[in-house]
Amino acid sequence: MxxxxxxxxxxxxxxxxxxxxxxxxxxxxxxxxxxxxxxxxxxxAERELEAIPVARLKEVTEGRLRLGEVERGGFRTVGQVLDAGPYRLRQIPGVGQQTAAQTVAAARQIADAVRETIAVHIDxxxxxxxxxxxxxxxxxxxxxxxxxxxxxxxxxxxxxxxxxxxxxxxxxxxxxxxxxxxxxxxxxxxxxxxxxxxxxxxxxxxxxxxxxxxxxxxxxxxxxxxxxxxxxxELRSAEYYSLIAEFSDRRPDPAAAEGFLPDEVAERVRGQALDDTLRRVSLRGYQAFGARFMLAQRRVIVGDEMGLGKTIQAIAALAHLAAEGRSHFMVVCPPGVLINWTREIEGRSRLRVTALHGPDRQEAFADWKERGGVGVTTFDALRGFALPGDGEPAMLVVDEAHYVKNPKARRSLAVREWAERCERVVFLTGTPMENRVSEFRSLVGMLRPGLADAIGEDRAKVAGSKAFRKAVAPVYLRRNQLDVLAELPALQHTDEWEELSARDEDAYRKAVLDGNFMAMRRAAYAHPEESAKLNRLREIVAEAAEGGLKVIVFSTFRDVLAVVRDALAHTVVLGPLSGSVPPAGRQRLVDEFAAVSGHAVLLAQIEAGGVGLNMQAASVVILCEPQVKPTVEQQAVARAHRMGQVRPVQVHRLLATGGVDERMVRILANKARLFDAYARRSAVAESTPDAVDVSDTALARRIVEDEQARLGALRGGR
Structure with a gap:
């Protein structure tokens, strides 16, 4: 040898x-x-410590530290104490060696805590x-x-x-x-x-x-x-910030990153392997856990807050199964995000992807059946495809899964039939429940009927949100931005309350008299030349233009967006991005908006623009009116304020005093509390049962009747 x-x-x-x-x-x-x-x-750290008063040192020592002499010696902040050190503190009359040592030790404890919480932002x-x-x-x-x-x-x-x-x-x-x-x-x-x-x-x-x-x-x-x-x-800020978090040793709280799952579930997920050979991008720790959760628990809902990368987590799970030799996968999504899904799969993995949409979708479906890869289709198109055999595809991913919360809807039935034949099913949604616990229970029922029976709606109301979340832990994972994305730029919400002009008021009174809820909601834009809301919108856009910032304007109503377009005649305005715009056109509008150098405005119907599309180019969001569902607003804002955003995001909600907007804001707050209690980790008190039972139709009727009574316009008198 x-x-x-x-x-x-x-x-x-x-x-x-x-x-x-x-x-x-x-x-x-x-x-x-x-x-x-x-x-x-x-x-x-130095700036933060210079802003913390010396008195806070008492909290570290539970009030045992005597700081009177230190403060009389001219030391006002924790930063000053650290700079001085024990020797200089001992020079202060009345400060002995023990007090000086304890004071500095307490200051170092605060300094350590500050360094653990520092988030680096790049402007x-x-x-x-x-x-x-x-x-x-x-x-x-x-x-x-x-x-x-x-x-x-x-x-x-x-x-x-x-x-x-x-x-x-x-x-x-x-x-x-x-x-x-x-x-x-x-x-x-x-x-x-x-x-x-x-x-x-x-x-x-x-x-x-x-x-x-x-x-x-x-x-x-x-x-x-x-x-x-x-x-x-700017193009890949999420990847940069992920490394900053890693090298700062500033990782999210492990329990938060794991969605506060029970120990036995979390341990099983941690033990799940995750093959990355067919994936092109790195994952954050919480994202890797999410992909493992999908694989280990097999039939799950991932309800991460918008902007945390549910798509890449699903792609990571698909790539793992493909590396193990599985060949066929299916993604079902709204039409507006179909192109985004195909782009993400192509860019972030080595998986073959086929769009099963449009007039040639049956031929594309046959090609996918023969060659494999990831088929991406819409809820409506799915109903036209032959059902798969048991065990294929290897994973079914349903994006914006709250679209199938109504068990009797045709698209819900189609998804259920496919889900019954797939070993692994992943529902992705940032809004798993909006008005009723039953909606969330319906999604669970498609995945694990037995578990859905065990968490009946009445039992959930009686047991409360904590018991509810514990019961659904095997199937449900949710993380919030504040828990896992320390580097996300600031999100500033401002409610812009405006007094209706005389002509606004006339339009509003007529809408109330007619009992027309939708006309009430957009009455503030009926006379653009005297619209108080429109004037404030112009001011916000002008301020954004001075700073070279991009703006998204959301409204439920196309005619309101048309009014906004006319009011911004001297601005670069794109859109409106509406439900009638085909998927390719929506993505093209978003791409054009991002490509504009400097200030521009994108108009979007909130239901169309608030789902699936990434609009990180914008740093100002304007909501023309409050929405019936809090999650609609949250989704719209999250289009801009999400992982990858590199600038602070300002959100301006335009509201009119004394009418439908005020009533909707109050009701929205109750709905948001319900969502927090049952679908998020939250300290909010248990919601009242009557809040659970408010439907959108009942809400509109109640507001109309209340406004008719308030204005003395209810027919027949009261």
């Missing part, structure tokens, strides 16, 4: 050196990020040298992508195996060394050389040398310029 043994050791050593190089290149890139991140975090409109340096350093790792992570894992595994073997095989390098090693030494050396050959051949068959070589090239390649790095950050 002389020559062959030496050749095996040489191959192994080359592979080992390549693995070591990747580890070193990655460590160097990580160190560059940490070095750029440290001064930013230190500066943020793309006003970059400074420090944040630019951070983006440049991060760019290397983002550009290297998940392939670098796989290469690093392979490098570590190879280093761990080959290092000891190469050392044991050293005598094989020359005949003399092998001779003097003695019989036991020779046997160990030759055995190690044989094992090196096996390891090297396996690595070569799996393409590991090429993976390592490419990773080293990627990790050593920097951006062409600072500008190129900043542009890439």
């Amino acid at each position: 002389g020559r062959s043994g030496r050749e095996a050791v040489v191959r192994g050593r080359r592979l080992y050196e390549a693995a070591q190089a990747v580890a070193e290149d990655h460590a160097r890139a990580v160190e560059a990020v940490r070095a750029a991140l440290a001064p930013i975090r230190d500066g943020l 793309v409109d006003r970059p400074d040298p420090r944040t630019t340096a951070l983006v440049v350093a991060l760019h290397v790792l983002v550009e290297a992508g998940p392939e670098a992570g796989r290469a690093l894992d392979a490098a570590r595994a190879l280093s761990g195996r080959l290092g000891p073997l190469i050392e044991a095989a050293r005598p094989v390098s020359s005949r003399l060394r092998l001779l003097v090693a003695g019989r036991p030494g020779r046997e160990r050396a030759l055995g190690a050389a044989a094992e090196i050959r096996v390891v090297a051949e396996q690595a070569e068959s799996e393409g590991v040398p090429e993976l390592l070589a490419q990773a080293s090239v990627d990790l050593l390649r920097g951006p062409s310029s600072e500008l190129a790095a900043m542009v890439d950050f």
Whole structure:
């Protein structure tokens, strides 16, 4: 085995050196990020500590610390105490060694807590040298992508195996060394050389040398310029912020990231493997948990708040099953997001995707049946396809699953029939329940009828929201933005209350007299030349234009959007994006909106624009009127304020005093509390049963009658 043994050791050593190089290149890139991140975090911490009064130190010591002399010595903030240290504090009359030491120790506890909660935000409109340096350093790792992570894992595994073997095989390098090693030494050396050959051949068959070589090239390649790095950050900010969170050691609370699931469910999910070989992007920790939840629990609802990446979690689960050899998958979604789904699957995975939509959908369906991959279709189109055999597709993903909450609707029946034949089913929805617990229970019933029976609506009302959430834990996962996305820019809500003009009031009174709820809701725009709401909308848009900000204007009503378009004659206005615009047209409008340089306005019907489309280009959202369902507003805002947004988002809701808007806002607040209690983790008190039973039709009738009574216009008198 002389020559062959030496050749095996040489191959192994080359592979080992390549693995070591990747580890070193990655460590160097990580160190560059940490070095750029440290001064930013230190500066943020210093500013926060300078704003915390010394009196807060008493809370750390439960009131035992005496701070009177320290404050009289001129120390006003925790930051000042830390800068001074115990020696300078002891110079203050009346402050002894023990008090000084305890004061500084308490200040350090607060400083540690502050550093744990610091969130780094990068202002793309006003970059400074420090944040630019951070983006440049991060760019290397983002550009290297998940392939670098796989290469690093392979490098570590190879280093761990080959290092000891190469050392044991050293005598094989020359005949003399092998001779003097003695019989036991020779046997160990030759055995190690044989094992090196096996390891090297396996690595070569799996393409590991090429993976390592490419990773080293990627990790050593920097951006062409600072500008190129900043542009890439705007395009892929979610990936940059994910790395910032990782290297800041600022990860979300584990319980929150796991949706506060019971320990036994969470443990089962953690043990689920997740193959990433067919996935092109990295996942955040909570996203990986979500994908594992889909796989481990098999038939589930993922109700993450809008903007947390439910789509990529589903794609990760599909990619895992494909890597295991499964061939067919189906995604069902509203038509407005079909193109978005096909883009996401193509861009974020290596899975074949086929759109099953339009006049040729039956031919496309036949092609999907024959060749496999991910079929993406709409609720209506699904009803026209032949039902699959049991066990195929390997996973059915239903996006915006609240569309099938009515068990008697035709699209709900079609989804149920497909779900019964699929081993794994994933319902994605940020709004699993809106007015009634029964709606949420209906979704659970499609997945696990037995569990739905166990959480009957009456029992849910009696037991309360905590018991309800515990009961549905095996099938339901929800995380909220504030719990897992520390870096999401600020979201500022402002209710813009306006007094109706005289002509607005006339239009409103006529609508009330006619009992026309929809006319009441848009009466404020009936006379554009004197519309108080429209005047405020113009002002908001003008302010956004001065800052070069993009604006989305949402309304339920197309005629209101037409009025807005006419009022913004000197502005770049796109849309309206409405239900009558085909899916390709909707996505094209969003793309055109994002491509406009500087200020622009996109008009959108809230039901069409508030579902599925990503509108991160906007940083101002205007809601022309309050909505009947709180989740409709939440979805619309989340189109702009979601993972990947790089600017703060301002939300302006235009409201008129004294009429339908005031009444709707009060009722919406009750509905939101119900949603919080049953579908989110929330400290809100249990909702009252009468709030559960409010339907949209009953709500409209009640508001009309109340307004008729208020205005003295109820026919027949009261």
